[in-house]
Amino acid sequence: MDQPSITINNKIVFFISFILNIGGGSAIPLLTRLYFIHGGSRTWLMSWIQSCGCPILLIPLAISYFNRLKTEGTNARLTFTRPLWFLYLVFVGLILGLAAFLYAKGLQTLPVSTATILSATSLVFLAFFAFLFVKQKFDAYTINAIVLLLVGAVLLGLRSGNDRPQGETKKAYILGFILTLVSAVVTGMAFPAIELMYRKTKQQINFTFMMEVQFVVSIFSAAFTTVAMLINKDFKAIPGEAKDFELGEAKYYIILVFTCIIAQLYTLGVYGTIFSASALLAGIGNATIFPITEVFSVITFHEKFQAEKVVSLVLSLWGLASHFYGEYKREKKIQVKEAEIATISSTSIIESTPANSQV
Numbered sequence: 001m002d003q004p005s006i007t008i009n010n011k012i013v014f015f016i017s018f019i020l021n022i023g024g025g026s027a028i029p030l031l032t033r034l035y036f037i038h039g040g041s042r043t044w045l046m047s048w049i050q051s052c053g054c055p056i057l058l059i060p061l062a063i064s065y066f067n068r069l070k071t072e073g074t075n076a077r078l079t080f081t082r083p084l085w086f087l088y089l090v091f092v093g094l095i096l097g098l099a100a101f102l103y104a105k106g107l108q109t110l111p112v113s114t115a116t117i118l119s120a121t122s123l124v125f126l127a128f129f130a131f132l133f134v135k136q137k138f139d140a141y142t143i144n145a146i147v148l149l150l151v152g153a154v155l156l157g158l159r160s161g162n163d164r165p166q167g168e169t170k171k172a173y174i175l176g177f178i179l180t181l182v183s184a185v186v187t188g189m190a191f192p193a194i195e196l197m198y199r200k201t202k203q204q205i206n207f208t209f210m211m212e213v214q215f216v217v218s219i220f221s222a223a224f225t226t227v228a229m230l231i232n233k234d235f236k237a238i239p240g241e242a243k244d245f246e247l248g249e250a251k252y253y254i255i256l257v258f259t260c261i262i263a264q265l266y267t268l269g270v271y272g273t274i275f276s277a278s279a280l281l282a283g284i285g286n287a288t289i290f291p292i293t294e295v296f297s298v299i300t301f302h303e304k305f306q307a308e309k310v311v312s313l314v315l316s317l318w319g320l321a322s323h324f325y326g327e328y329k330r331e332k333k334i335q336v337k338e339a340e341i342a343t344i345s346s347t348s349i350i351e352s353t354p355a356n357s358q359v
Contacts, residue, residue: 010276013207017272018285024266025289029119030296031259032104033112037301038246042234043108047101048225049256050263051093054218057211057264064208080209081216085197089213092193093220099186101225106180109172111304112297117152117312118180119286124150125188126283133192134199136280141326148319149287152312187286191270191279198275214271218264284323287316 032046040046068076081089107115127146130136138146194213229235245252273282294313298305 013272014276017269017276018281020265020269021273021282021285022269022289022292024262024269025286026292026296027262028259028266029107029112029116029293030300031255031262032107033115033297033301035252035255035259036108039244040241040252041108042229042232042237042241043105044101044225044228044232045234045238045256046104046107046259047097048222048229048234049260050100050104051097051218051221051225051267053260053264054215054222057215057218061208061211061215064211079212080206081212082201085201086216088193088197089216090220092190093217094224095186096190096217097221097224099183099190100221101228102179102183102186106176106183109168109176110180112293112301114309115176115180116289116293116297117309117316118177119184119187120149120152120316121181122184122188123280123283123287125185126191126279127188129189130192130195130278130280130283133196134279136192136278139326139330141322141329142280145284145319145323145326148315148322152315152319155308155312155315188283191274191282194271195274195279210271210275211268214264214267218267281327284320288320 028050035046065076065078103115103119106118110118124146127136127138127142131138194217197213242249242252247255270282270285273285294305294309297303
């Protein structure tokens, strides 16, 4: 088995990954909505931009490979990803490319606050697929969190027409609502699929392997959206759209570049969370971003924040608090059990010492 090229501590990786998950996940919908409300109209472009930055990962991957060459010589493998898992990741990349398109299409007609709350329901679907794929265990706290998040989204859906942006038809709004939910389902399936690979692969998982997973998934997600952009002639339309952008041509490209960079950091955060904890916790991180996005969307875009959104927000925060409290309780139980085992082991050693000395 190849030795990891970078030694990492799971707790440090989890902390950094979770921050990237929350920070990046909060910024992407705001930047996407900013693009659409100021004259942008290319849905496939905003889907493509979220994965097209993956070639930058070739730099740390190349550095890691050359470091392995120095220490392992000709025994150094070019890649940690085996052929079967490569094909598996290609499929994951394609479905995530579809999810990115559906989410961008939803943001074209929905307020950021509504789209983000709907996306938080991916936790419900993620929990189902996590149980199906990796036999995820649930306690009362996790079930409570899932139910509260689902109730919050349903409540929002029942009053969905009240926050329809001016100029948007009811049909377009409903379509955006449905597409965003479908995106949540696809995302909810993809995260446990990646965790399943982490659990099933018979090799040591390290930081390089994690970046390879991100690269393969992102490159095929980008390929999927690139084909769609070519068919839709979006590449040819970019210069003209930039010139007509309400905030100016320079800010048009700044928005695209920042979205591209932040999307890669967000993706790395998601995979890091799955690697160091679980897909379920990555889903919790995704659900955590929406209160942040809610506040910024109201401040930045002056979106309406009606009573049902307040109730939905409170229910979701309650659900998140329930889950994290459950995690805290589980961690305490584990620590107590480990302390008991250590005490019993110490007692056994002490009791057996006189007997051994008499022999």
